[in-house]
Amino acid sequence: MGFKVAVVGATGNVGREMLDILAERAFPADEVVAIASRRSQGTEVSFGDRTLKVKALDTYDFSDVDICLMSAGGETSKEWSPRIAAQGAVVIDNSSAWRYDPDVPLVVPEVNAEAVRDFKKKGIIANPNCSTAQLVVALKPLHDHAKILRVVVSTYQSVSGAGKEGMDELDRQTKAIYSLQDLQQNKFPKRIAFNLIPQIDTFMEDGFTKEEWKMMVETKKMLDPKIKLTATCVRVPVFIGHSESVNVEFENPITADEARDILRAAPGVVVIDKREPGGYVTPHEAAGEDATYVSRIREDITVENGLAFWCVSDNLRKGAALNAIQIAESLVNRSLIQAKKRAA
Template sequence: MGYRVVVVGATGNVGREMLTILSEREFPIDEIAAVASSRSQGTEIEFGETGKMLKCKNIEHFDFTGWDIALFAAGSGPTEIYAPKAAAAGCVVIDNSSLYRMDPDVPLIVPEVNPDAIDGYTKKNIIANPNCSTAQMVVALKPLHDVAKIKRVVVATYQSVSGAGKAGMDELFEQSRAIFVGDQVEPRKFTKQIAFNVIPHIDVFLEDGSTKEEWKMVAETKKILDPKVKVHATCVRVPVFVGHSESLNIEFEEELGWEQAQDILREAPGVMLVDKREDEGYVTPVECVGDYATFVSRVRDDPTVDNGLALWCVSDNLRKGAALNAVQIAELLGRRHLKKG
């Protein structure tokens, strides 16, 4: 027996990726529904490579009663309205927005990192999916933290435009084309030109000078990994279509050399170590697209602090950073709580 699954926001980048990954991983499904706003009602979407076409239903009229799991990729606005309705109808919500991440009654889950926390989902019948940049970082940090206890992390991110949705991807394409033919470039989605440029600004600015994206990485890492870990983040948008990259400097309580760290990461769940000290001996965002793994490269000692380590981390933000992690949560939920058959 399988589950009755709803994908909310099915016409967006992440929603479409959720459908693809459900199909790829052969998630046990008896019935699946694609749900979106009234504007997308009737739009047909392919369910992975099954050849099955799903006709989008209007969320305003959708009844979640009798459905087992709802994967939400609709943004905080619609989620605030419809997630509680789905949860109250007995359908477990796995939400990709930021709305519930810091709610103490909602578990924030990365299955490779804190699977036991999912047991708290019954308080609201909602589970939160972390921010894309946080998800890949904690997958890389967790196995190292288990061995040597992390004190502090300084991270600089290089985040692709797909993190800003289709509008972000369209803007990079249109600006690049405009520059090549000599047309004027006008930012719309981003605050400055993104083509052939980098922008040290993602989400809104906060009073302390950080951005909300940077705050998310700090707060979410503490909730998922360990509240004692100190995190400082600088989040940068770069002209890459898909794939987030991160440069991490990690300070541990105990000594952990780069060779031991490589051995640990080589065996860690969700991590793919590609670290040869030679040309092409590392992974870039172009190479991670379509893959499930969080890739780690450039592992080396950081001599500027006691027990310091530096590394490079790359992942497909539409997958591990969003859709894949949500499906993995659904798989974990099924194994632990919603057993069928």
């Protein structure tokens, strides 16, 4: 008997991507239910070659749901994830609501898949921030080999990380520039078209933004609490795909050639690193793909054991929807959940 899977937030960018990936990967589900707020009730969304009608969250009975993929925002998750988990479903949450709870595992399957076993404490598993997810996929195999001491990362994050509103704003502003119309600025603090913004999320007292803080804390929780990490997160006028420039200092020696071989053998990583024009991956090529792409691997001569590299991934897939479904697959493959018996 297959599982019953609910996707909450099914009308959003990530929710639609979750439905697509469940179908693509032939997840062992007998039934998939699309759920969103009441104002979206009755809206049709695609699931493989089928169409699902969206049901309302506040009236849905989750008692026969096995897995709930939650992508409806932090406030909704704080209210509903515990209620859904109390009805016996495992909630895999894509928001920041539960990532820092010590009783909720924060999981990227290529990095710490065994942590899914701790879901029973609250019935919830957290998905990391999109920029953190691709970073730790690349860092994990290098850390295992040479032990990371410090990471300096600058991100170049697409507008889809700010949801449909972010994508719409870039689209509108770009059209307005070409048609010589006035630009409207709603989602971002400054114009995003033909520009970039060195702020993602709100500022904290120490001058870092919340997005930068997330990368620091989440990397420590999943990879190693002793790793020191500093980040600068930048929004760029790209629709899909986050890019990162990464400098890493190791405890033990590691060459660029060794790193290249290690990453080529690592799960979830594709190395494309030719030292010639175009011999690297950009977010355009990464869009729609599952892998974390690593390019421009080279030794950083400013520290004793240092590397620098370029890292790109589709933030809607590995940064969100795909990672959530890989977590669900980890639960199934480890026989940690069984499908509930349902009335015929």
